[in-house]
Amino acid sequence: MNYESVRSRLYRFLRWSEQYTKTDMLYLAHGGFWLTLGQAVSSLSALALAVAFANLVPPETYGTYKYLLSIAGVFAIFTLPGMNTALVRAVAQGHEGLIHSVTRSRVMHSLLGSIVALAGSGYYFLNENLELSLALLVIAATLPVFDTATGHLSYLLGKRRFDLQTAYYFLTQTVSTGILIGTIFLTHNIILILLAYFVPLTLVRGFLYLHMARTIPKDEAGVAVLKETHTYGKHLTAMQILGVISGNIDKILLWKFLGPAQLAVYAFAIAIPEQVKGPLKGMSSIMLPKFAAHASIETHRPPRHFWYKFFLYTSLLAIVSLVYIAIAPLLFHTLFPSYTESIFFSQILALSLITGAQTMPATLLTAQKRTKAQYVLTTVRSVTQLILFIVLIPIFGIMGAILATIISNVINMIGTIIAVVIK
Numbered sequence: 001m002n003y004e005s006v007r008s009r010l011y012r013f014l015r016w017s018e019q020y021t022k023t024d025m026l027y028l029a030h031g032g033f034w035l036t037l038g039q040a041v042s043s044l045s046a047l048a049l050a051v052a053f054a055n056l057v058p059p060e061t062y063g064t065y066k067y068l069l070s071i072a073g074v075f076a077i078f079t080l081p082g083m084n085t086a087l088v089r090a091v092a093q094g095h096e097g098l099i100h101s102v103t104r105s106r107v108m109h110s111l112l113g114s115i116v117a118l119a120g121s122g123y124y125f126l127n128e129n130l131e132l133s134l135a136l137l138v139i140a141a142t143l144p145v146f147d148t149a150t151g152h153l154s155y156l157l158g159k160r161r162f163d164l165q166t167a168y169y170f171l172t173q174t175v176s177t178g179i180l181i182g183t184i185f186l187t188h189n190i191i192l193i194l195l196a197y198f199v200p201l202t203l204v205r206g207f208l209y210l211h212m213a214r215t216i217p218k219d220e221a222g223v224a225v226l227k228e229t230h231t232y233g234k235h236l237t238a239m240q241i242l243g244v245i246s247g248n249i250d251k252i253l254l255w256k257f258l259g260p261a262q263l264a265v266y267a268f269a270i271a272i273p274e275q276v277k278g279p280l281k282g283m284s285s286i287m288l289p290k291f292a293a294h295a296s297i298e299t300h301r302p303p304r305h306f307w308y309k310f311f312l313y314t315s316l317l318a319i320v321s322l323v324y325i326a327i328a329p330l331l332f333h334t335l336f337p338s339y340t341e342s343i344f345f346s347q348i349l350a351l352s353l354i355t356g357a358q359t360m361p362a363t364l365l366t367a368q369k370r371t372k373a374q375y376v377l378t379t380v381r382s383v384t385q386l387i388l389f390i391v392l393i394p395i396f397g398i399m400g401a402i403l404a405t406i407i408s409n410v411i412n413m414i415g416t417i418i419a420v421v422i423k
Contacts, residue, residue, distance in 0.1 A: 041170045043275050045177040047335070050271050052181045054336045061188050063260025066267045068194055070248035072139045077244045078113025079147040080106045082236025084154040085366060090229045091158025097218045098229050099155050103209070105230060106148040114140040134191045142198040149205035152212040168208050176200045235371050242382030246408075249386060250401045253393045266398045268336055269345035272328070276320065277356055306364070314357040321353040349402050355409040361420040373419040381412040 053062045083102050090098045117140035124133035156165035176197070183196035254263045325347045332343045365374055385408035392400030 041166070041173050045173045046271070046275050048177055048181060050268070051335055052184055054268065054338055056184050057188050057193075059261040059264035059338075061190060061193075061260075062267065063255065063263035064190050065193055066251055066263055067255040067260065068135050068139075068190070069197075070251040071135070072143075072198075073248045074244060075113045075117055075139055075143060076147050077237065077241055078116070079110040079143065080233060080237045081147065081244075082238070082240055083230075083233035084150065085236050086229050086233030087151060087154040088158040089232070089367065089369075090225070091155055092160075095225055095229070096155065096159070096216055098226065099151050099213060099216055100218055101226060102229065102233065103148055103151045103213070105233075106151070107144050110144040110148055114143045117143065131190060135194055138191070138194050138198055142202045145206045146198060146202045149202070149209040152209045155212065155216070172201065172204045172208070175204050232369060232371070236366075236374070239374055239378040242386065243378055246382045246385040246389065250389050250393065250404070253389060254398065254401060257394055258397055262398065265339060265342050266345070266401060268332075268339040269342035269398065269402070270349055272324070272331065272346060273349050273353060276324065276350075276353055306360070310357060310360050313360060314354065317354045317356055321350050324350045324353070345398055345402050348399075349405065352406045352409045355406075355413040358409075358413040358416045361416045364420060365416070370419070377412065377415050377419060380415060381408055384408045384411055 053065075083106050087099060087102050090102075117136045121133045121136035121140060124130075124136065153165055153168065156162070156168070179200045180193070180196045183193055187193070251263055251267070254266055328347050328350070329343055332340055332346070336342070362377075365377075385404060388404030388407060389401060392404050394400075396403070
């Protein structure tokens with residue numbers, strides 16, 4: 001059986017399956033292949049790092065590392081991360097050249113974050129906490145490029161070039177992971193480990209962005225489109241502020257109340273479920289260009305067979321959740337034998353994977369530019385999660401963080417469905 005014969009049979013099978021999935025299976029298969037490949041790269045690099053950290057460094061060092069990354073995650077809000085989604089939407093609608101103005105705006109805003117980080121570095125230096133002072137100095141120095149140079153990936157998503165996006169991502173992860181693992185083989189110094197994480201990613205992302213951006217002419221769509229994209233990107237960023245804080249406050253609170261060693265236990269408990277969530281974010285990347293090109297902004301009507309696909313997606317995630325719960329003990333005893341305490345927490349958290357199906361209605365709201373609904377949803381979810389973390393973590397520790405995550409995810413899924421239904 002030759003290649004063309006296999007390709008022809010696969011084509012016929014995908015077309016045949018559309019009567020049951022109610023989905024453009026050729027588009028999904030093309031994007032899904034590169035999504036799967038990209039997720040495989042992400043999962044393998046994350047697994048390699050997790051195994052290295054679990055077996056080469058003390059829990060206290062890893063816990064401190066995760067704490068500092070959470071601090072950096074909060075500062076990342078100054079880079080206007082919502083601009084990435086606005087750029088995907090604009091590129092999908094034919095305005096490729098907006099990548100230049102979007103990136104300039106993000107870099108300029110990120111400088112404010114660098115100033116705040118520098119001020120924090122000076123504060124800790126004056127209080128003789130050299131470790132945190134140097135950590136914030138690293139964050140301040142890399143912030144203007146570390147996140148803002150990811151615009152080339154958003155551009156490729158908007159162009160539906162999942163293949164090239166995966167290739168760029170593969171290069172970035174390979175370089176970053178290799179250097180970071182090499183560093184923790186040689187030293188447990190947290191500042192050197194932090195440098196090994198931020199510096200390679202900053203340099204590779206910056207190089208790839210410049211390599212691609214120089215081939216893209218400036219957009220001539222007009223002031224109105226430019227203003228609309230920037231305004232929408234800032235709206236999306238504003239929606240994310242509470243989410244970014246609530247998404248990092250769990251690690252900050254656990255570090256404060258339980259110490260770095262218990263934070264390490266929590267970090268390993270959420271590590272594999274977080275990797276499983278990776279494809280859900282990737283599915284959003286596949287869906288957004290399609291929704292943006294065809295979504296009804298005027299009537300806010302979902303695409304045909306939307307809820308049928310949503311049901312199939314939810315069912316699939318339920319199966320994935322149950323499979324992970326069953327195999328979690330084997331995974332931990334094999335890969336992370338020093339962190340078997342994390343198994344039970346990880347199994348409970350796996351139940352929240354089902355709520356990942358809200359990616360579909362949430363992406364539809366983004367494509368339809370339902371700004372008001374998005375504001376309400378993100379605010380309710382973030383405030384709920386933030387309050388639950390603050391209340392439950394001091395009382396129940398790691399289990400409090402797990403319960404807070406599950407409850408807030410369920411509330412968010414229900415709210416997102418309601419927002420799509422009521423139009």
